[in-house]
Amino acid sequence: MRAWTLPVLAAWIAVLAATPFVGDNYLVKIATFVAFYAALALSWNFIGGLAGYPSFATAAFVGLGSYAGALVQNAGAPIVVAWIAAAGVCAMAAAALGAIVLRLRGHYFAIGSIALVEILSLVASWWSGLTGGGEGLNLAFLPGGPDTIARVFLYAMLGIAVLALVTTVAVTRGRLGFGLRCIAQNEDAAEMVGIPTTRYKMAAFVLSAVFCGAAGAAYASWVAYIAPSDAFSILLTVKVPVMVLLGGAGTVLGPVLGATALVLLEETVWARFLEFHQAILGAVIVALIFFLPGGLLGLAARRRTA
Amino acid sequence: MDAALLAQVVLNGLMLGALYACIAAGFSLVWGVLNVIDMLHGSLIILAGYLTCSLWSEWHVHPFAALVPVGLVLGLAGAVLQFVLINRVVRQPVLTTLTLTFGLDMILYNVMNAVFDATPRRVTLDLGRLTFGDVVLPWDRIAAMIVALGLTALLYAVLRGSKLGRAIVAVRMDREAATLMGIRVPRIYALTFGLGAFMAGVCGALLAIVYPVTTNATGQLLGKAFIVCVVGGLGTVPGALAGGLALGVTESLGSHWFGPQAAALLGFALMLVLLVVRPTGLLGRKGYE
Numbered sequence: 001m002r003a004w005t006l007p008v009l010a011a012w013i014a015v016l017a018a019t020p021f022v023g024d025n026y027l028v029k030i031a032t033f034v035a036f037y038a039a040l041a042l043s044w045n046f047i048g049g050l051a052g053y054p055s056f057a058t059a060a061f062v063g064l065g066s067y068a069g070a071l072v073q074n075a076g077a078p079i080v081v082a083w084i085a086a087a088g089v090c091a092m093a094a095a096a097l098g099a100i101v102l103r104l105r106g107h108y109f110a111i112g113s114i115a116l117v118e119i120l121s122l123v124a125s126w127w128s129g130l131t132g133g134g135e136g137l138n139l140a141f142l143p144g145g146p147d148t149i150a151r152v153f154l155y156a157m158l159g160i161a162v163l164a165l166v167t168t169v170a171v172t173r174g175r176l177g178f179g180l181r182c183i184a185q186n187e188d189a190a191e192m193v194g195i196p197t198t199r200y201k202m203a204a205f206v207l208s209a210v211f212c213g214a215a216g217a218a219y220a221s222w223v224a225y226i227a228p229s230d231a232f233s234i235l236l237t238v239k240v241p242v243m244v245l246l247g248g249a250g251t252v253l254g255p256v257l258g259a260t261a262l263v264l265l266e267e268t269v270w271a272r273f274l275e276f277h278q279a280i281l282g283a284v285i286v287a288l289i290f291f292l293p294g295g296l297l298g299l300a301a302r303r304r305t306a
Numbered sequence: 307m308d309a310a311l312l313a314q315v316v317l318n319g320l321m322l323g324a325l326y327a328c329i330a331a332g333f334s335l336v337w338g339v340l341n342v343i344d345m346l347h348g349s350l351i352i353l354a355g356y357l358t359c360s361l362w363s364e365w366h367v368h369p370f371a372a373l374v375p376v377g378l379v380l381g382l383a384g385a386v387l388q389f390v391l392i393n394r395v396v397r398q399p400v401l402t403t404l405t406l407t408f409g410l411d412m413i414l415y416n417v418m419n420a421v422f423d424a425t426p427r428r429v430t431l432d433l434g435r436l437t438f439g440d441v442v443l444p445w446d447r448i449a450a451m452i453v454a455l456g457l458t459a460l461l462y463a464v465l466r467g468s469k470l471g472r473a474i475v476a477v478r479m480d481r482e483a484a485t486l487m488g489i490r491v492p493r494i495y496a497l498t499f500g501l502g503a504f505m506a507g508v509c510g511a512l513l514a515i516v517y518p519v520t521t522n523a524t525g526q527l528l529g530k531a532f533i534v535c536v537v538g539g540l541g542t543v544p545g546a547l548a549g550g551l552a553l554g555v556t557e558s559l560g561s562h563w564f565g566p567q568a569a570a571l572l573g574f575a576l577m578l579v580l581l582v583v584r585p586t587g588l589l590g591r592k593g594y595e
Contacts, residue, residue: 054401100582107343107400111532112581115574118529122571234525238408241401279416285409289395289402 005253009165012256016158020151028150032222034263035157039215040236041243041255042164047208048241049249050177051201052184054106057097057113058240060120061090061212062219063231067124069217070137070226079142083156083217090213091206098205102198105187114237121232136227139220153222160218161256164211168252171207180204181250235278242285248297257296310440315562316555317443321451323554325512328454329527330534331461331546332505338541339478339498340388340396345407347506348528349414354380354510355519356422362429362514369429369515373453377507384503389496396495411524419521426518450512455547457508461501462543474498478541526570533577 019031040058047055069086073079101112124131131137142149171177179200182190191197220226239262247258262284270280292299329351336344354376361367361376387410395402433445465471476484477494485491513519530553538549553573560569 048401052399054399054404056404100578104581107337107341107404108536108581110343110400110404111536112578115532115577119571119574119578122567122574126567126571235412238405242405245401245405275420276416279413282409282412282416285405285412286391289406289409290391293402 002253008253009256012260013158013162016154020147020154025146025150028154030263030267032150032154032157033267034260035154035161036215036219037240037243037259037263038256039157039161039164039211040240041247041259042161042168043208043211043215044240045168045208045244045249045251045255046171046180046204047201049244049251049255050171050180050184051204052250053102053201053204054110054241055113055205055208056110056237056241057101057116057208058212059232059234059237060097060113060116061094061209062216062236063117063124063228063233064093064120065090065213065216066220066226066231067131067137068213070139070220071130073139073217073221074137079221082221083160083214086217087210087214090209090216094206094209095202098202102201102205114234117232117234117237121228124228124232131228134228136225136230139224139226141224142221153218156218157215160211160214163214165252165256167207167211168255172252176200176203184250235281238285239281242281242288244295246288246292246295248295251297254295254297261296314441315558317441319555319558320551321443321447321516321554322558323551324451324454324458325509325516325550326530326534326554327547327550328458328505328512329509330531330538330550331458331543332502332509333531334535334538334541334543334546335461335465335474335505336499336502337535339474340392340495341400342392342396342403342407342499343400344499344502345404345411345528346414347502347531348524348526349411349418349521350380350384350503350506351510351513351527352519352521352524353414353418354507355514356418356427356510358511358514359427359429359519360422363427369431369511370449370453373508373511376511377504380507380510381500381504384506385496385500387503388499389492392499393492393495415521415524422521426520426522427514428516428518429514431515447516450516454509454512457505458543458547461505464501465543470497474501529570529574533573536577537580 016031016035019027040062044055044058047053065086068089069082072085073082077085097116101109101116104112125134128134142152144152171180179190179195179197182193182195183197183200187197216231220231243258243262244255245258246261247256248254265284270277273280329347333344333347336342336347357376357379358369358372361372362369391410392403392406395406431446433449435445436443436448465475473484473489473494474497476487476489477491477498481491484494510519517523534546534549534553536549537552538545538547553576556576557569557573560572564572
């Protein structure tokens with residue numbers, strides 16, 4: 001971790017937390033989205049950045065979390081309980097599904113992780129007795145005016161993002177982070193020198209699901225409506241790794257930076273071209289891969305050594 | 307279930323499966339040789355479908371006549387795309403190559419949505435039907451099945467028999483050795499991707515005859531290619547054929563017994579089970595990761 005990582009992160013948290021006092025609800029909404037995507041990007045970073053496994057399962061856990069949270073909330077539980085329950089459901093699902101897909105490597109793992117999104121989405125539209133099928137589920141709005149609601153969800157998302165951030169710092173400084181980096185470089189060699197690769201990969205996969213689950217549940221409570229095609233969005237499952245790659249994979253600051261940059265870019269530049277939203281994101285991806293392979297942090301490092 | 311109904315369901319599955327085999331053969335070729343997961347494959351098929359529909363409605367070009375020209379246009383575009391863009395990152399990890407083809411797919415998908423409106427369209431040939439007792443087989447589907455199987459067989463023949471095919475197989479087996487034998491690998495990569503896009507093109511033309519063409523189907527078609535590749539085994543044409551027919555019949559039976567959504571789920575479940583039990587697929591060989 002670089003010396004300026006912690007000050008930058010503290011400033012990032014402070015700026016997001018201050019938005020309700022300096023701007024209108026639109027600004028607060030953007031800040032909430034930044035925190036939401038930062039939480040997802042930090043989650044992906046455990047499996048994709050540190051362990052180097054090309055996971056495209058983000059939307060599977062966001063969707064599962066939003067459905068689990070919505071069902072618990074609709075059963076009458078307080079929303080915070082619903083979010084924690086959603087995180088728990090996602091952790092258990094990740095452990096069970098991880099036992100299947102983490103046996104795969106490379107291309108097969110990538111395909112397997114995309115398949116998880118498709119499978120859960122199909123289950124959500126098929127099991128209409130529980131999930132409302134294609135018509136989706138409605139959730140009760142929170143009491144209080146729009147200002148209060150905007151603040152509640154900003155601080156909730158920011159809280160989840162900060163939890164993911166603290167976990168990331170703890171993991172990267174500990175044995176687990178070291179082991180995961182070894183797995184990313186050479187899994188067979190890591191296994192040979194005594195790193196419990198299966199357990200570590202499982203830990204990374206579960207960590208990548210927990211915060212997605214909580215963030216997904218909070219998102220569902222925020223927008224008060226979920227449907228299979230939005231909850232299990234293939235677009236989201238690619239956008240999140242792209243954010244991490246944009247910032248710098250495997251670092252603490254990278255996911256936060258990438259998520260912030262992409263959300264701001266989305267809101268300022270291409271919100272004006274709604275018709276070509278997807279094409280512009282595609283062009284950003286192509287540009288990222290050809291012109292910014294190390295991400296924004298890689299750019300900073302290159303400039304310093306030059 | 308009586309025998310005629312069972313025969314009808316299985317035959318429907320085989321007609322669908324032949325198309326799946328043709329779709330997956332091109333996808334599997336690209337994955338096996340280039341080690342690139344071609345996320346564009348579904349959109350390329352739909353693009354070809356749109357082209358075929360437009361040729362039919364604007365200039366009354368028969369879809370079977372449009373088959374090869376449409377395939378060639380897509381093949382050429384694919385070869386250029388590979389040569390100019392994908393070749394630059396082809397040796398990087400799957401995260402990079404998959405994300406790149408996904409980004410390209412987003413662009414193509416969005417442009418198609420803007421150029422052609424999203425209303426489903428198709429070519430209605432109305433060639434009559436073949437009946438055996440209670441079993442009814444529309445001629446346009448039979449023709450599409452025969453052409454799909456023929457093209458899959460043709461791809462196999464090209465890979466086995468032609469100089470280009472042998473070069474492609476050589477690159478797949480050992481890139482360095484192939485280079486030393488005088489094979490220009492970047493060019494073979496471009497031609498392989500072009501061949502994959504050609505297969506997507508002809509599949510799209512066939513699809514336009516039997517199913518409505520809409521951009522909503524791109525993801526589903528790509529999903530079928532994933533499943534067939536994993537079920538049949540990677541990088542072999544016979545594997546794609548076996549996997550495609552197996553998926554077609556499974557889906558047809560599943561759809562009959564449990565409904566269409568459950569049938570789609572069944573395909574993915576089959577794929578996950580096979581990934582764990584037999585990652586090389588039913589007919590696959592080890593070594594192509």
